[in-house]
Amino acid sequence: xxLYCFCLSSxxxxxxxxxxxxxxxxxxxxxxxxxxxxxxxxxxxxxxAFLTITLAFFEWDGLGSMRFVGVANFRSIFSQPIFLRxxxxxxxxxxxxxxxxxxxxxxxxxxxRRTRWLFLKAIYFIPSTLAIVVIAFVWSYIYHPIxxxxxxxxxxxxxxxxxxxxYAIAFTNIWAWWGFLCAVFHSAIQGISLELYDAGAxxxxxxxxxxxxxxxxxxxxNIVFMSIMTIIWSFQVFDWVWVTTEGxxxxxxxxxxxxxxxxxxxxxxxxxxxAIGVIISLLGILAINLLFYLQRKGAEV
Amino acid sequence: xxxxxxQRSKVAVRFAEYAVLIFFLLFLLFPLLIAISTxxxxxxxxxxxxxxxxxxxxxxxxxNVFMLTDIEQAFMISTILTVGTVLGVFITATPAxxxxxxxxxxxxxxxxxxxxxxxxxxxxLFILPLFQIYSRLGLINSLPGLxxxxxxxxxxxxxxxxxxxxxxxxxxxxxxxxxxxxxxxQAFWRIIVPVVRPGVTMAMVIVAMGSWNNxxxxxxxxxxxxxxxxxxxxxxxQGQWSVEWGMLFAAAILISLPILILFILVHRQWIEGLAxxxxxx
Numbered sequence: 001x002x003l004y005c006f007c008l009s010s011x012x013x014x015x016x017x018x019x020x021x022x023x024x025x026x027x028x029x030x031x032x033x034x035x036x037x038x039x040x041x042x043x044x045x046x047x048x049a050f051l052t053i054t055l056a057f058f059e060w061d062g063l064g065s066m067r068f069v070g071v072a073n074f075r076s077i078f079s080q081p082i083f084l085r086x087x088x089x090x091x092x093x094x095x096x097x098x099x100x101x102x103x104x105x106x107x108x109x110x111x112x113r114r115t116r117w118l119f120l121k122a123i124y125f126i127p128s129t130l131a132i133v134v135i136a137f138v139w140s141y142i143y144h145p146i147x148x149x150x151x152x153x154x155x156x157x158x159x160x161x162x163x164x165x166x167y168a169i170a171f172t173n174i175w176a177w178w179g180f181l182c183a184v185f186h187s188a189i190q191g192i193s194l195e196l197y198d199a200g201a202x203x204x205x206x207x208x209x210x211x212x213x214x215x216x217x218x219x220x221x222n223i224v225f226m227s228i229m230t231i232i233w234s235f236q237v238f239d240w241v242w243v244t245t246e247g248x249x250x251x252x253x254x255x256x257x258x259x260x261x262x263x264x265x266x267x268x269x270x271x272x273x274x275a276i277g278v279i280i281s282l283l284g285i286l287a288i289n290l291l292f293y294l295q296r297k298g299a300e301v
Numbered sequence: 302x303x304x305x306x307x308q309r310s311k312v313a314v315r316f317a318e319y320a321v322l323i324f325f326l327l328f329l330l331f332p333l334l335i336a337i338s339t340x341x342x343x344x345x346x347x348x349x350x351x352x353x354x355x356x357x358x359x360x361x362x363x364x365n366v367f368m369l370t371d372i373e374q375a376f377m378i379s380t381i382l383t384v385g386t387v388l389g390v391f392i393t394a395t396p397a398x399x400x401x402x403x404x405x406x407x408x409x410x411x412x413x414x415x416x417x418x419x420x421x422x423x424x425x426l427f428i429l430p431l432f433q434i435y436s437r438l439g440l441i442n443s444l445p446g447l448x449x450x451x452x453x454x455x456x457x458x459x460x461x462x463x464x465x466x467x468x469x470x471x472x473x474x475x476x477x478x479x480x481x482x483x484x485x486x487q488a489f490w491r492i493i494v495p496v497v498r499p500g501v502t503m504a505m506v507i508v509a510m511g512s513w514n515n516x517x518x519x520x521x522x523x524x525x526x527x528x529x530x531x532x533x534x535x536x537x538x539q540g541q542w543s544v545e546w547g548m549l550f551a552a553a554i555l556i557s558l559p560i561l562i563l564f565i566l567v568h569r570q571w572i573e574g575l576a577x578x579x580x581x582x
Contacts, residue, residue: 023406023407026404026405026406026407027406027407027408029404029406029485030400030404030406032396032485032486033396033397033399033400033404033485033486033489034396034397034400034401034412036392036393036397037393037394037396037397037456037460038397038412040389040393040449040452040453040456041419041453041456041457043453044427044431044449044450044452044453044454045419045422045427045453045454046419047430048426048427048428048429048430048431048434049422049426049427051427051430052426052427052429052430055429055430062433104325107321108321108322108325111318111321111322112322114318115318115319115322117319117322120322120326122564122565122568123326123329123330124325124326124329125564125568126329126333126561126564127329128510129510129557129560129561129563129564130514130557130560130561131513131514131516131531131532131535131556131557132514132516132532133514133516133532133535133536134535134553134556134557135332137535137539137549137553138332138333138335138336138550138553139332141335141336141339141546141550142332142335144351146351147347147351147352147546148335148351148352149352151351151352152351152352175328175329175332179329207314229420232420232421235423236423236424236425238424238425238517239516239517242516242517243516243536257423257425260425261425264425264428264429265432265521270429273425273429274429276425277423277425277426277429278426280423280425280426281421281422281423281426284421284423285418285421288421
């Protein structure tokens with residue numbers, strides 16, 4: 001009995017050791033592949049990101065000494081109307097980009113599949129190759145009340161009005177973005193087996209049914225991936241607003257990222273800026289989890 | 302009778318499908334055409350005829366950009382940043398993406414999740430302390446310093462994208478190469494990378510676009526007025542030459558050309574690569 005126990009324990013010990021050695025060997029053999037990428041990532045992103053999280057609980061102007069203030073930075077920004085407005089604007093931005101460009105991208109990708117006008121795919125992608133400063137500049141001319149559409153159709157100065165500025169910027173971003181989604185979705189559609197569509201045609205499927213019952217389910221992974229990316233980017237938007245309105249007029253286009261930039265680099269209230277950075281990240285993580293949760297629920301039904 | 306009606310409605314649907322595609326084509330081209338036509342107008346004509354077709358081509362806008370501004374230097378700086386970043390991401394992220402799609406090792410799923418989350422980290426979350434670190438190390442206004450940040454920022458997305466291509470390559474590919482006595486890393490560069498070139502190309506083109514077009518990072522880490530990449534020079538010119546719309550549009554077109562040309566060069570391979578190999582994006 002005792003001997004049996006001994007045998008058992010020693011054999012598991014040996015197995016454990018072999019197992020460990022195996023794991024270490026795997027790690028060593030994989031390190032040339034991922035080591036450098038990981039090192040750069042840790043030095044440039046991970047360590048400063050953790051410093052930011054720490055900084056969110058301190059008061060600091062970037063020069064003097066740091067003072068621990070607990071959650072005071074968070075309490076302070078949540079009490080500021082401009083911060084709540086920025087979060088609201090980010091959520092509006094997310095809703096817009098989860099719906100309009102997604103729908104356009106999917107529908108146009110499906111139409112490209114049917115019409116085979118593949119050259120359009122590349123043309124639709126062109127705005128994705130342009131710098132945001134360039135696009136914002138072109139649209140600032142189009143929106144210009146005297147030069148652009150203002151002269152042609154009497155369009156009001158949409159970038160200057162608090163009620164329309166955010167949507168005017170979002171519109172330019174939609175213009176630049178849907179073609180990218182279309183290219184991604186169309187590439188995914190091209191991977192779908194043609195037999196599925198042939199079978200659908202035999203069953204007398206309409207074009208809409210082909211889209212809804214074959215195309216959409218087949219490229220669902222790509223749609224989910226782009227949805228997640230859209231959510232993440234929605235909370236990080238910076239350039240679009242910064243180069244057109246800098247958050248104005250009167251905070252109408254303020255977003256979390258522009259507020260952070262102002263707090264961190266202009267006002268030099270680094271603790272509050274860091275707290276906003278932490279919140280941007282948390283919102284992104286929250287949104288991803290929500291999406292995964294909904295997807296799991298959807299898969300069960 | 303009935304089949305004729307069906308036929309006619311089919312033709313109508315077909316027509317509507319093309320109409321939608323053409324509508325979006327026009328929507329897309331409209332601002333680009335305005336940019337091109339304005340860049341070919343003299344200032345006087347822009348005031349008289351802001352949106353119409355230019356009556357005569359005024360190419361002086363383009364020559365003026367080169368004579369009156371520092372755009373050549375901005376081109377140089379952006380080129381250094383972009384080439385450095387693409388090389389860096391190619392060397393570091395490509396093998397990482399492969400390891401994360403094909404190899405078994407402890408902590409792999411954690412790493413994948415981590416990289417996924419690291420794409421969610423906004424630049425603003427790390428630039429505050431990074432700015433402090435860089436200023437203490439004297440790396441503000443350093444192009445290699447900024448390239449390092451670009452590599453770190455663009456790698457996670459490039460890794461995820463390339464991984465989605467690598468997952469579909471057959472496992473035996475690398476095993477076959479190992480029989481010849483090469484190390485795994487050598488075998489990877491020689492055997493795997495050529496096979497998955499479309500995926501790698503697409504990732505690198507996106508990285509090149511990202512670095513050429515980035516605004517926030519140079520805005521933060523290049524403070525010297527003589528170190529402005531193309532994305533920073535345009536707003537500066539807007540401030541200096543606010544009424545010279547023609548010249549500004551010429552500058553905007555010039556700084557867009559390199560990436561546009563790059564895209565035109567690879568777009569066929571890119572589109573066919575995505576379709577032909579059957580690798581799902």
